Amino acid sequence: xxxxxxxxxxxxxxxxxxxxxxxxxxxxxxxxxxxxxxxxxxxxxxxxxxxxxxxxxxxxxxxxxxxxxxxxxxxxxxxxxxxxxxxxxxxxxxxxxxxxxxxxxxxxxxxxxxxxxxxxxxxxxxxxxxxxxxxxxxxxxxxxxxxxxxxxxxxxxxxxxxxxxxxxxxxxxxxxxxxxxxxxxxxxxxxxxxxxxxxxxxxxxxxxxxxxxxxxxxxxxxxxxxxxxxxxxxxxxxxxxxxxxxxxxx
Amino acid sequence: xxxxxxxxxxxxxxxxxxxxxxxxxxxxxxxxxxxxxxxxxxxxxxxxxxxxxxxxxxxxxxxxxxxxxxxxxxxxxxxxxxxxxxxxxxxxxxxxxxxxxxxxxxxxxxxxxxxxxxxxxxxxxxxxxxxxxxxxxxxxxxxxxxxxxxxxxxxxxxxxxxxxxxxxxxxxxxxxxxxxxxxxxxxxxxxxxxxxxxxxxxxxxxxxxxxxxxxxxxxxxxxxxxxxxxxxxxxxxxxxxxxxxxxxxxxxxxxxxxxxxxxxxxxxxxxxxxxxxxxxxxxxxxxxxxx
Amino acid sequence: xxxxxxxxxxxxxxxxxxxxxxxxxxxxxxxxxxxxxxxxxxxxxxxxxxxxxxxxxxxxxxxxxxxxxxxxxxxxxxxxxxxxxxxxxxxxxxxxxxxxxxxxxxxxxxxxxxxxxxxxxxxxxxxxxxxxxxxxxxxxxxxxxxxxxxxxxxxxxxxxxxxxxxxxxxxxxxxxxxxxxxxxxxxxxxxxxxxxxxxxxxxxxxxxxxxxxxxxxxxxxxxxxxxxxxxxxxxxxxxxxxxxxxxxxxxxxxxxxxxxxxxxxxxxxxxxxxxxxxxxxxxxxxxxxxxxxxxxxxxxxxxxxxxxxxxxxxxxxxxxxxxxxxxxxxxxxxxxx
Numbered sequence: 117x118x119x120x121x122x123x124x125x126x127x128x129x130x131x132x133x134x135x136x137x138x139x140x141x142x143x144x145x146x147x148x149x150x151x152x153x154x155x156x157x158x159x160x161x162x163x164x165x166x167x168x169x170x171x172x173x174x175x176x177x178x179x180x181x182x183x184x185x186x187x188x189x190x191x192x193x194x195x196x197x198x199x200x201x202x203x204x205x206x207x208x209x210x211x212x213x214x215x216x217x218x219x220x221x222x223x224x225x226x227x228x229x230x231x232x233x234x235x236x237x238x239x240x241x242x243x244x245x246x247x248x249x250x251x252x253x254x255x256x257x258x259x260x261x262x263x264x265x266x267x268x269x270x271x272x273x274x275x276x277x278x279x280x281x282x283x284x285x286x287x288x289x290x291x292x293x294x295x296x297x298x299x300x301x302x303x304x305x306x307x308x309x310x311x312x313x314x315x316x317x318x319x320x321x322x323x324x325x326x327x328x329x330x331x332x333x334x335x336x337x338x339x340x341x342x343x344x345x346x347x348x349x350x351x352x353x354x355x356x357x358x359x360x361x362x363x364x365x366x
Numbered sequence: 367x368x369x370x371x372x373x374x375x376x377x378x379x380x381x382x383x384x385x386x387x388x389x390x391x392x393x394x395x396x397x398x399x400x401x402x403x404x405x406x407x408x409x410x411x412x413x414x415x416x417x418x419x420x421x422x423x424x425x426x427x428x429x430x431x432x433x434x435x436x437x438x439x440x441x442x443x444x445x446x447x448x449x450x451x452x453x454x455x456x457x458x459x460x461x462x463x464x465x466x467x468x469x470x471x472x473x474x475x476x477x478x479x480x481x482x483x484x485x486x487x488x489x490x491x492x493x494x495x496x497x498x499x500x501x502x503x504x505x506x507x508x509x510x511x512x513x514x515x516x517x518x519x520x521x522x523x524x525x526x527x528x529x530x531x532x533x534x535x536x537x538x539x540x541x542x543x544x545x546x547x548x549x550x551x552x553x554x555x556x557x558x559x560x561x562x563x564x565x566x567x568x569x570x571x572x573x574x575x576x577x578x579x580x581x582x583x584x585x586x587x588x589x590x591x592x593x594x595x596x597x598x599x600x601x602x603x604x605x606x607x608x609x610x611x612x613x614x615x616x617x618x619x620x621x622x623x624x625x626x627x628x629x630x631x632x633x634x635x636x637x638x639x640x641x642x643x644x645x646x647x648x649x650x651x652x653x654x655x656x657x
Numbered sequence: 658x659x660x661x662x663x664x665x666x667x668x669x670x671x672x673x674x675x676x677x678x679x680x681x682x683x684x685x686x687x688x689x690x691x692x693x694x695x696x697x698x699x700x701x702x703x704x705x706x707x708x709x710x711x712x713x714x715x716x717x718x719x720x721x722x723x724x725x726x727x728x729x730x731x732x733x734x735x736x737x738x739x740x741x742x743x744x745x746x747x748x749x750x751x752x753x754x755x756x757x758x759x760x761x762x763x764x765x766x767x768x769x770x771x772x773x774x775x776x777x778x779x780x781x782x783x784x785x786x787x788x789x790x791x792x793x794x795x796x797x798x799x800x801x802x803x804x805x806x807x808x809x810x811x812x813x814x815x816x817x818x819x820x821x822x823x824x825x826x827x828x829x830x831x832x833x834x835x836x837x838x839x840x841x842x843x844x845x846x847x848x849x850x851x852x853x854x855x856x857x858x859x860x861x862x863x864x865x866x867x868x869x870x871x872x873x874x875x876x877x878x879x880x881x882x883x884x885x886x887x888x889x890x891x892x893x894x895x896x897x898x899x900x901x902x903x904x905x906x907x908x909x910x911x912x913x914x915x916x917x918x919x920x921x922x923x924x925x926x927x928x929x930x931x932x933x934x935x936x937x938x939x940x941x942x943x944x945x946x947x948x949x950x951x952x953x954x955x956x957x958x959x960x961x962x963x964x965x966x967x968x969x970x971x972x973x974x975x976x977x978x979x980x981x982x983x984x985x986x987x988x989x990x991x992x993x994x
Contacts, residue, residue, distance in 0.1 A: 177855060196865070197858035206859070213856035215849050217917070226849050229842045231861030284861055405773045407715075407780070456958045464772045465851075466957045468713045469912055473954035476905050480947045591901070595781045602774075633799075637788040640781035647767055647774050 128153040128188060128319055129174070129205075129288055135182030136166075136173055143169045144343045147183070151288070151321065156314055158334030158351065159323045162363060166343040167323050168210050171290050175207050176200045188287070202231055204287030208280070208294055210323075212273040214265035220276060221261040224248045227283040237285075247283070254309060255279045271297055278306070288319040295326050303329055331355070339363065372506050377628040378621055379507055383517040385620025387578050389613045390520035391593060392600040393527055394571040397564055399598070400607025401544045404453065404565065408471040409597060410590035411478035412442065412569050416576020417491075417585045418482060424493040431493045432519060435577035439570045446569025449474070450562045475590070482587040490584035498581060516578035521613075523574060527567075528609045540564045544607065592636050599643035660837055667829045675822055687821040691889060693930035694821070695882050697828040699903065700910035700922035701835050702878035706871045707908070708916030709844065711851030712772050716779035717907035719786045720876045722898045723759060724752030724883025729796045729893060732804055745823045748884040756880020757873045759786075764872035768865060787899040801894040804887040820885050831878055835919035838874075847871060879907075902946055906930075909953040915965025924964055 127150040136144040144166045151157050161167050172178040174185050176197035185192045187205050195203075215223050228244050238244055252258045255275040257268075265273060278294050291310065295303050307329060314320050324330045330337070330351075337354040339347040341363045347354045354360055391413060398406045419438055420431035457467035497511035531537040539560045542550055547557040579585060600619055604611035623638045678686045699717055706712050728748045735743050759782075767778040791799045807816050838844050846867045849857035854864050887893045906929065914925025929949060936945035960967055 175859065177859070196863070197855075198861050198863050201859060201861040209856065209859070213853045215852040215856065217848055217852050218845070222845065226845050226857070226862065227860040229845060230863075233842075234861065280856075280860060405776065407777070452958065456961075460961070465707065465711050465713055465916070466912070466961055468773070468776055469908055470954060470957050472715065472905070472908060473950050473957065476901065477947060477950040477954065479901070480943055480950060484943050484947065588901075592784070595777075595784055598777045599781075633792055634788060637785045640784045643781045644766060644778055644785070647770060647778055 126189075127151060128155075129321075130186040131170075131174065131183070132186070133183040134170070134173060134180050134185065136169055136178065136180045142343055144173065144180070147340075147343075147345055149338060149345065149348065151319060153287070153319055154314070154317060155319050156333055156335045157319075157321045158330040158337045159321055159340065160325070160327075160330055160337065161340035164342075165340040167340055168292060169343075170340065171207055171292055171323070175205060175290070198230070201227075201284055201286075202234060204285075205290075206281045206284045206286035206288070207290040208274075208277040208292055210292040212270075212277045214268075214273060214276055214280075216265055219262050219264060220252060220257055220268075221245075221248045223265065223276060224251050224279055224283050227280055231284040235285075251279045251283050254282070256305070271302065274298075275306075278309075282313065286318060288321065289313065290321045290323065292323045293325065295324055295329055307333055373628055374625075375506055376508055377624045379509065380513070381621030381624030382617050383509065383513045383620070384582075384624065385617030386517035386520045386613070387513070387575075387582060388596060388600055388620055389616035390516070390523050390571065390578055391575040392597045392604070392612050392616055393524055393609065394568040394575065395597045395601045396604070396607055396609060396612045397527075397540070397568040397571075400601055400605075400612075401540060402561055402564055402568075403544065404450075405468055406471050406565075406568070407468070407594055407598075408475040408478065409568070409572060410593040411475045412445075412572035413576045413579060413593065414482065414585065414587060414590040415478060416442070416573040417580040418486065418576075419573070420577045420580050421491045421493055421585070424495070428494070430495055431577040431581055432515075432574070435574045439573045442573040443566040443570040445566075447562045447566035449569070450565035453565075454558060454561070475594075479587045479590060486587070488586050488588075490586045491580070492584040493580050495581065512581050516581055519574070520578060523571065524609055524613060527571070531609070536560065536563060595636075595640035595643055599639045599646065602643065603646050660833065660840075663836060664829070664833050667832065671825045671829050675825065678821070679818070684815065684817055687815075687817045689931075689934040691817070691821050691824050692934060693927060694824040694828045695886075696906055696910060696926040696930040697923055698824070698831045698882040699879055699907040700914070700926045701828075701831040701919060702875045702882070703907040704911040704916055704919075704922045705835060705838065705847075705878075706875040708911050708921065709838065709847035709851065710868060710871045712768070712868065712871070713776040713908070714779045714872075714875065715776055715904055715908070716783035716786075717879055718899045718901070718903040719779070719783040720756040720760060720879035721883035721886070721903050722790070722895075723756045723786065724749075724880035725886040725893060725898055726790055726796050727752045727755045727880070728884050728887045729802045729804065732887065733795060733802075745820065745885050745888070749823070749827065749881040752884030753877040753881040756883070757877030760872045760876020761869060763876075764869045768868045768872065783899060783904070787895055790899075791895050797893070799895060801892055802887065803892055804890075806888050806891055816888070820889055823885060824882075827881055832919045832923055834874070834878070835922075839918060843867065843870070902949075905946070905949055905953065906933075909949050909956075911963070913952055913956045913963055915963030917962070918965065921963050921965045928964075 129151040131147055131149040134144055134147040135142075147170060159167055159170075169178065173180040176192065176195060176199070187200065187203055190203070192200055215226065218226070225244060225248050228238065228247055232238050232247075233244070238247065249258060249261065252261050255278060257272060257275055257279065260267065260272070265276065268276065274294050274296070278291060281289055281291070295306055298306065303326065310320055310322065310333065322330060322333055334351050336349065337347070337351040338345060339354060339360050346363065347357050347360050395406065395409050398404045398409065416435060416438070420434050423429050423434045424431055453467060453470065457470065497515050499512070501508055501510040502514065531541055539550060539555055540563070543557045543560045543564070550557045550560065579589075596619065600612060600615045603618070604613070604615035619639050619642055622642070623635050626638050627635045678690060699721065703714060703717055706714055728751075731743060731748060731751060763778065763782055767775045790796060796802055809816060838847070846857070846862050849860065849862050850864050850867060857864050886898070910925030910929050911922040912925070913929060914923065915921030929952070933945045933949065936942075936948065956963060962969075
């Protein structure tokens with residue numbers, strides 16, 4: 117895609133020919149992908165295929181050497197991660213990274229203070245406190261609001277991760293393996309939550325290994341194998357693709 | 367500033383020789399910081415400790431400092447292993463390395479220096495050996511043996527270390543522990559034990575480096591502080607954990623220091639390596655031969 | 658407790674301490690007290706970058722000395738220009754500005770890197786600055802600089818009392834600033850930098866900008882603490898001004914007192930500072946530094962949360978590891994920028 121074409125693309129997120137290497141190891145190669153506003157995209161692939169690296173490059177945690185990422189028409193080159201978050205691009209970390217010395221409520225408070233308050237939509241400490249409790253409530257952690265992250269189970273930590281990403285009031289939310297280890301009903305809870313977010317206008321990229329969840333949630337599916345995109349389309353069609361079958365079954 | 371070709375050549379050669387010594391001094395930090403990611407800023411203190419041990423033995427019995435250092439190396443190894451164990455239990459396990467771990471090593475540096483001051487005073491100490499004094503005159507070069515001998519033994523030390531790290535099982539496990547602890551565990555190797563061994567080796571090199579130091583120049587307790595910046599500058603410039611890189615970086619810094627000292631005066635020398643460090647960190651943190 | 662109330666309380670405490678010291682009738686109280694108060698400022702300043710943000714500064718001596726040498730430079734200049742004596746608060750502002758600027762500059766060069774590199778760079782900075790000063794004859798170079806301390810200054814009288822008073826006011830300012838930071842949005846930002854910088858960035862925290870703010874404030878306060886020092890000591894020498902004891906004390910006091918709030922450095926400085934003043938008189942100053950070193954290592958291994966942490970554990974509350982204790986006032990206006 118040429119620069120002009122990419123600029124003309126009305127999609128919310130446009131990844132154009134992205135490449136990332138670590139020394140001699142090619143983690144991502146020629147990744148091109150676009151996500152329209154309001155879409156529900158599923159991103160799947162075997163372990164080590166580069167999904168998290170892609171997320172890191174999109175969100176600015178890593179710098180890609182090749183290609184460009186556009187969000188809302190704006191090129192993200194050189195923008196720090198916090199600037200991308202403030203633009204409305206949010207992610208949860210696959211391995212939860214809570215702020216260990218802050219309570220759960222304060223963990224949620226930070227993104228509110230630094231992202232949402234910066235936009236001027238919330239003003240008083242009271243409003244912020246309310247939002248903290250609302251968000252914790254949505255993921256079922258309200259009862260532990262004053263606890264430290266070390267008191268949480270693995271599963272609860274993932275929910276905190278998600279809540280923290282939601283707190284930034286994103287336009288696009290990348291949920292990186294939020295459901296690992298959850299029970300059937302907990303998965304349903306999260307899916308409902310994400311669906312509700314989507315109805316409110318948040319674009320969602322769901323990265324998951326739990327096929328049932330991905331298939332039911334996604335309207336479009338992208339498959340990454342060994343750093344390359346091998347499929348991109350409607351979930352049923354993608355799963356019938358022989359190349360995808362080969363990647364997953366042997 | 368008197369410029370003469372004679373002076374220039376001698377400064378450069380002197381720089382290379384000192385550089386070899388610097389490489390031995392830095393080898394320990396290349397292992398502890400470059401490979402194990404432990405910021406042991408107390409390393410120079412162990413070197414000074416080595417110098418003082420060489421001094422006592424030399425003053426009391428007249429033994430050669432390098433021989434003394436080699437004999438004492440196992441004790442330094444045990445000391446290193448013990449310190450790593452404390453460091454691991456108190457900091458690495460708790461995830462506190464960045465603040466408290468650093469403060470711990472700083473405390474060790476401080477305690478060592480002040481203890482030496484209390485015991486030995488601030489007078490300069492030196493050793494006596496047959497190669498301290500005579501020099502080798504070759505064309506326009508003036509090479510004192512007291513610098514040449516440590517240079518040669520340093521290169522020997524580095525070569526042995528490099529062979530160990532690349533050829534032996536434990537050596538390669540040490541290189542591996544930096545990259546993938548989980549894989550090591552899966553192979554049935556305890557990464558903590560490997561790190562302990564590596565850190566022990568790191569401190570053991572300090573014993574020899576200390577002997578080199580007191581052969582080259584008189585030593586007093588605060589001399590170690592000049593070496594903190596040098597050692598980390600060389601380690602970073604050399605690419606963090608690459609021993610060949612360390613040698614090149616050490617010689618480079620040695621030459622620049624030597625030229626500065628010869629043409630601008632010795633009082634500027636300490637700033638050179640530190641300045642190098644700041645520059646490297648600002649411009650190319652991956653070092654010359656960066657990983 | 659709102660900040661103005663806090664400030665008022667501590668100003669009253671300061672007045673009481675000053676009055677009490679006058680009542681003792683021995684000027685030695687002021688000489689010793691000055692050093693302890695100086696460490697309150699240094700420890701608090703260090704803690705803003707070290708305890709709150711998690712970035713270790715080994716070069717406290719450099720920032721302190723910059724403040725001191727700014728004063729020497731201005732003193733020499735004023736002497737030539739016949740403008741004398743210069744009020745201490747003015748010198749503090751200059752010293753603070755110089756150190757703050759250097760802190761900012763150094764931060765800009767090194768804060769993008771890992772904390773370990775920053776720490777090593779601060780060591781490097783201390784040596785580079787010492788070398789520069791030693792080679793700068795205007796401020797005396799390695800020979801040192803003499804500052805003539807005025808005998809009296811109206812209305813306080815004895816000059817050493819004046820120095821004590823200004824340092825005490827600076828100490829009150831320092832702990833007030835520290836507390837203000839803790840309770841503001843900045844304090845939360847600092848805590849996230851300490852806990853997990855990557856996650857902080859992802860949450861919208863501008864980590865580099867905050868780290869620069871911390872380094873600048875920290876450096877400036879240290880410079881302000883150093884500004885009156887030439888008047889205190891009368892003869893300023895690079896080797897002792899850039900000495901390791903400033904570095905070790907400004908690290909040891911917060912780590913021993915407790916790094917998570919303004920209380921820790923205060924306790925650490927008062928306890929350790931007084932201990933050292935007593936030890937210097939009764940034993941030697943080298944031994945007293947050795948004790949500081951051992952205490953530092955001991956506390957860092959055995960009591961990582963410092964005296965404040967031990968206190969909380971003893972009271973069997975959950976160790977208050979979060980920044981300060983927040984009670985959100987429901988109708989308080991906005992967040993502090």
